Amino acid sequence: MTKTRHAYVALVTCFRDDETIDFAATRAQVRRQVAAGNNIMCAGTNGDFTALTFDEKVRLCAEVVDEVAGRARVIVNAGTPATFETTLLAREVDRIGVDGIAVITPYFIACTQDGLVRHFSTVADAVQTPVYLYDIPARTQNHIEPDTARQLAKHGNIAGIKDSGGAQQTLEEYLAVSREHPGFEVYSGPDHLVHWALAEGAAGCISGLGNVMPDTLAKILTAFNAGDDAAAEAAQERFSAFRKDLYGLGYPPALVKRALWLRDPSVGASRQPALLPDAEQDRQIAKILERYGL
Template sequence: MTRNAFVALVTCFNEDETINFEATRAQVRRQVAAGNNIMCAGTNGDFTALTHEEKIRLTEHVVDEVAGRAKVIVNAGMPATFETVQLAKEFDRIGVDGIAVITPFFIACMQDGLVRHFSTVADAVKTPVYLYDIPARTQNHIEPATAAKLAGHGNIAGIKDSGGAQETLAAYLQVSKENPGFEVYSGPDHLVLWSLQNGAAGCISGLGNALPHVLAGILAAFNSGDIAEAERQQAIYTAFRTDLYALGFAPAMVKRSLYLQDKSVGASRQPALLPDEAQDEKIREILKKYDLL
């Protein structure tokens, strides 16, 4: 099975904080040219700062720009099942390859509530649905046993694990082994190769915004059986991650590192952290270290 890399694409903004669709399209072209697929309106895409209508329009632009040259997954997850279904139906209409559904946030959910939530969304669309677990941000976690239960739903195709714990990722991979057709996509950037070697269908990475060719290189080497090259590329990816993420909130650092390479990316909507010149200088030094500036 050929494994796939998706980049959790940044959403580009103008100075007045409106979406810069042309700059976002440019980022899509950059990722597709490198050999990566696209996930839009995810954590690295500032989805919590986007309106309902903006998410729909953003997805339309991304799908149009990709034009069938790569796969597109879009995140529809919202705190309420009602709005999540509304978004999912719009993405179903637009035509994407997968609809990711992040666990509800702000609202504390029991596991049976999560089963109802995901099942209701999956029942409402034809596009395959992917569970999206990132408990550090949502405070709700999909237990492996819950993932196993949902794996039996005919339109739930897999899970994106952004929890960061290798133990949880391993548990999801076991669910995948016991439920053929249920795919696991790893989120932690330092575990891309490990997850592939242990049965993952691929990865969905935010760091790929800054290092698209390295991410694509890990997947290409693994798919061709060149594990030594895959390990070399993973080592670069992990080292860059360690250096960059030591400076602050990971999605903010990724976007800022990309902004310092390409000003058209813009900043994030407030109340995201304001640019800091001292921090920018540290990021520039990291980018120079990896020959990105």
């Protein structure tokens, strides 16, 4: 029997004008994604996790889990620069109860590969919930080498990796690790590689762009799971084209949030010092949304 693949959306965190979290609006985004058939990753890059306090991350996790109410899977990013705080946060998330704890590579602190092994192993030792490595070197300046992933795959509570590096070669190398260690799952982060990654054996994807195009993302997965590669590829082509147009305007998470805001102002802006709204950019985003019937 072919294993079912899963799509997660790296959910935006909604803010009011005073930059406090709007939990009601965030719950509405959860409902929208669950209705489309997607799972949730909260407190990730598209969720402005670097701008959230410790206590806000804990409450955000609890609110999302409560809203999902078992209708979808939930993964929470508990990564911080230091192992000590990451472990504390992971334990809080573990207590709430989620399907997975993602741990982004430390940022600001330059890490050796041995340091990364110690970091992830310490967190995984401290919780019962399966831990997923989260590699996004362009943002953190620390990269999990494939051999390091291979070593960590042997840990009994490290269940896989989210690859947001954007390089197909690295994704291929992580997929090779998953073939060597069947319990180690690979989730694709680059939105233009979703269908390719599924075909190569990825367990699924974790997508930022799915915030704006939830139904198209879900279509890639449902079509693939049904064995309809033509429909999956057609949905991927639409997804990739939209990605190229939108992300061509600047920093992807900010553009995802702004594209959502143009359709639903309740999502709010990102916390400062993120990119301020720009009328000309908004006009360009609006044209893109219109072009894709959004």
